[in-house]
Amino acid sequence: MSVCTLTIDGHAVAMAAGANVLQAAREAGIRIPTLCDLEGLSPVAACRLCLVEIAGSDKLQPACMTAVAEGLEVHTATPRLRDYRRTVVEMLFTEGNHVCAVCVANGHCELQDRAVEVGMDHSRLPYRHPQRSVDLSHHCFGLDHNRCILCTRCVRVCDEVEGAHVWDVGWRGEHCRIIAGLDQPWGAVDACTDCGKCVMVCPTGALFHKGDTAEEKHDDSSRLVDLVRARQARQGSP
């Protein structure tokens, strides 16, 4: 397997060809904030938090979707990137209805954690207070669109790991939302196996176990990572 040597924030990193810049940064112990990324799921660059600067290019690139290359010079934490990252988190907070205090995921929420990480003590953008719905038609789980950040982890885990493909993304722009089946109530979709992997990987309180109240939903995405690793170990890594 060929190896590329690149620099990330001035540190030389050797990485197998085919890896992406986010993996290389992690290998080098350089933290890049993420939300949509999860080991075991294919990258989609939905959240835009991992944008990095590549020397020689004016265009910012998502680290999760940028392949490592020989001589690549990556910067992950310039003032411009720090400001953009905070703005991205502010946009996520203001375009939905995130009321941390009364959320099932309060205290265990990746969005809440990223706000701290990017130094968001308030939003410089106005809150939009959109009208969004809650789907409680499934007998075990609920989906609160108010808290959804469209990371699509649920879509990918259901398709790539469970193989049921219950979830998809419907509509566009401010109307964009996660849909079950052919935009049906979740409980009416026969393909759902009730496995709960979507709830497990949801970074916020958008997907939750019915009966959980404020602060009771814990971040279980590491369980999914363990499951994928165990499956790969059994089947032989691709």
Next chain:
Amino acid sequence: MSAPESSTAGKLRLATVWLTGCSGCHMSFLDLDEWLIELADQVDVVFSPIASDVKTYPEHVDVALVEGGVGTSDNLALIRQVRQRTRLLVAFGDCAITANVPGMRNRLQGPEPVLRRAYLELADGSAQLPLAPGIVPELLEGVIPVHELVPVDLFLPGCPPPAARIRAVLEALLRGEAPLMEGAEMIRFG
């Protein structure tokens, strides 16, 4: 942000203000327990729903902790007065910073659907809309974070901000320093 110096040679003039919030931030302030006694030695509380009977917001306030978003005509008049008469305005808690739980009414789009929902549709009996012009303040179209209306000098998040976080901010201000607002201990929402 410049740290405040007290306006007279005497103590720092402190105000606390309660707009559209549940008073939980003020309760958390009271959770400072015995440190309140030390604080009382170092500040003059010139306006506060929990520590003063003064009804008119005074002039020359050094620091104001403002709890709650701006949701009524009364809130709006008061926050403008607070900004005008205060050197350092602190948005105190998630409601002041994000509109938070009271802001959930913004989705109903305007005061009428909100009042109808709360006082008519959900009433057990004797349903009627509150109406006392000049006494009960009118609801604004929505609940607005303080900094969307007037400049804010410091943001102190939390629902409520834990007492230790409030203390860390006040201690820095009393030393004449700007508090360092970073990390989960100081800026976590919720």
